[in-house]
Amino acid sequence: MSELAQQTPEGGTPIAGENPIYLKDPVLDATVRMVVELAAQVWIERERRMTLESLLEAQGTLSRAAIESFKPDAAQAAAFKRERARFIEDVFKELRRIPPTV
Amino acid sequence: MSAVPETLPALAERADAAYLDFVEGFREYILGKGADFEDRLNEALIAEQARRGQPWDDVEQIREYVHSLPLGRLRDRLSRTQQEMKWFALRRSFESQRAELLAELERYDARGPGRLELDPNFVHPPYVNVHFHLQPGGYYKDALSGYLYHYGTKVFFRGDNDHDELHAKLVARVPAPADGRVERILDLACSIGQSSTAFHRRFPSAEVTGIDYSAPMLRVAHRRAVMLGDKVTFAQRLIENTGYADGQFDITFAFIVFHELPLRIIHETVREAARVTRRGGIFAIYDFTGTRDKSPYQRYHRWFDARHNGEPYSQDFCDCDMNAILAAHGFEVAATPLGQRSGGAGYMTNWFATRV
Numbered sequence: 001m002s003e004l005a006q007q008t009p010e011g012g013t014p015i016a017g018e019n020p021i022y023l024k025d026p027v028l029d030a031t032v033r034m035v036v037e038l039a040a041q042v043w044i045e046r047e048r049r050m051t052l053e054s055l056l057e058a059q060g061t062l063s064r065a066a067i068e069s070f071k072p073d074a075a076q077a078a079a080f081k082r083e084r085a086r087f088i089e090d091v092f093k094e095l096r097r098i099p100p101t102v
Numbered sequence: 103m104s105a106v107p108e109t110l111p112a113l114a115e116r117a118d119a120a121y122l123d124f125v126e127g128f129r130e131y132i133l134g135k136g137a138d139f140e141d142r143l144n145e146a147l148i149a150e151q152a153r154r155g156q157p158w159d160d161v162e163q164i165r166e167y168v169h170s171l172p173l174g175r176l177r178d179r180l181s182r183t184q185q186e187m188k189w190f191a192l193r194r195s196f197e198s199q200r201a202e203l204l205a206e207l208e209r210y211d212a213r214g215p216g217r218l219e220l221d222p223n224f225v226h227p228p229y230v231n232v233h234f235h236l237q238p239g240g241y242y243k244d245a246l247s248g249y250l251y252h253y254g255t256k257v258f259f260r261g262d263n264d265h266d267e268l269h270a271k272l273v274a275r276v277p278a279p280a281d282g283r284v285e286r287i288l289d290l291a292c293s294i295g296q297s298s299t300a301f302h303r304r305f306p307s308a309e310v311t312g313i314d315y316s317a318p319m320l321r322v323a324h325r326r327a328v329m330l331g332d333k334v335t336f337a338q339r340l341i342e343n344t345g346y347a348d349g350q351f352d353i354t355f356a357f358i359v360f361h362e363l364p365l366r367i368i369h370e371t372v373r374e375a376a377r378v379t380r381r382g383g384i385f386a387i388y389d390f391t392g393t394r395d396k397s398p399y400q401r402y403h404r405w406f407d408a409r410h411n412g413e414p415y416s417q418d419f420c421d422c423d424m425n426a427i428l429a430a431h432g433f434e435v436a437a438t439p440l441g442q443r444s445g446g447a448g449y450m451t452n453w454f455a456t457r458v
Contacts, residue, residue, distance in 0.1 A: 009228040010364040012414035020410060022179040032179050040187065044120040
């Protein structure tokens with residue numbers, strides 16, 4: 001464990017700092033965090049798709065073929081791009097937590 | 103389901119709820135049989151103990167051994183990660199609707215039934231300046247602390263307390279005083295008031311008061327109680343120095359607060375509870391079990407939580423003799439083991455003490 005301990009206001013167990021390294025190599029720590037984060041993102045997408053498919057099917061408003069052939073317009077494309085940036089930030093923000101020296 | 107008002111704050115997006123739903127499931131997986139860390143690491147610890155031919159002396163030895171195992175280090179990484187993910191998602195979701203959430207609290211502050219008593223001159227003692235459970239801003243520095251805590255504990259209890267089911271169950275187990283008189287109840291460190299409202303439902307004619315040092319928590323507690331139609335007073339006061347009159351309460355209650363207190367404050371709080379609880383009244387405590395007689399893994403887990411989950415005082419609490427402290431301050435304790443999972447990897451127990 002390479003992080004500095006922080007003393008508490010009144011005794012007890014010194015608490016770990018912001019970015020403890022558990023796996024001896026901070027790159028490995030970041031990799032594990034990214035894998036878990038990716039799993040969260042995959043679940044978010046799957047949950048949304050299941051919701052949408054259930055609604056669409058129940059309402060009889062859309063065929064699967066329409067989804068496959070969908071082309072976003074300019075505004076939609078820009079919104080997708082913003083979402084993509086948020087997705088990448090969520091997963092890969094861990095890279096900023098790898099300290100330059102250990 | 104009956105139409106129980108949803109008191110959990112709404113998240114900004116469906117994706118936020120799905121993210122936290124994942125964290126809840128992942129938490130269940132790594133704490134339970136999914137990843138099966140507990141049993142496998144405990145077996146390794148017991149085997150190593152046999153190999154060394156002597157029991158584990160202290161938690162430092164256990165820690166060293168767990169950290170020598172890749173599985174132990176990965177378990178720590180994942181435990182920390184799920185907690186960080188929870189707060190990351192909650193903070194982002196609430197931050198994007200901060201103004202609306204604060205306006206919502208303001209709408210409820212002056213409404214009844216029940217009332218909110220905040221102290222504009224309240225001074226926070228230094229020992230509370232900790233980011234308990236890694237909650238950003240701790241329990242009182244962010245005006246949204248109560249909302250963060252509410253959703254955070256929903257994830258912590260892994261679906262067992264979405265509508266205060268656990269609080270209702272634990273409050274139901276608290277014995278009434280032998281003479282049956284229950285007119286006033288005090289909920290110490292009530293946070294968002296889930297036990298307080300459960301007490302109001304169990305004893306509708308009693309006056310229930312919940313106290314806490316955190317104004318943001320108390321505001322959420324009050325909003326919840328108003329939404330639920332439960333008449334409870336929430337007041338900003340210190341549990342170790344409540345300011346209430348001697349012998350004023352028939353039941354004094356403390357749910358998982360003692361492990362968040364330095365030993366000095368544990369003693370002061372028990373002394374204060376003895377002062378404000380009438381003779382024959384009950385002081386009911388739910389909190390973590392001691393770890394001395396627990397498995398090596400449980401002892402390790404307590405150390406990990408203390409150091410890596412913002413619970414700096416919890417080890418001292420688990421090592422102290424609560425029975426002796428209660429007895430020293432005039433309580434008679436009935437031992438009634440609980441064996442309830444705390445929501446984390448640890449276990450809860452209870453002390454039901456009578457003021458003599």
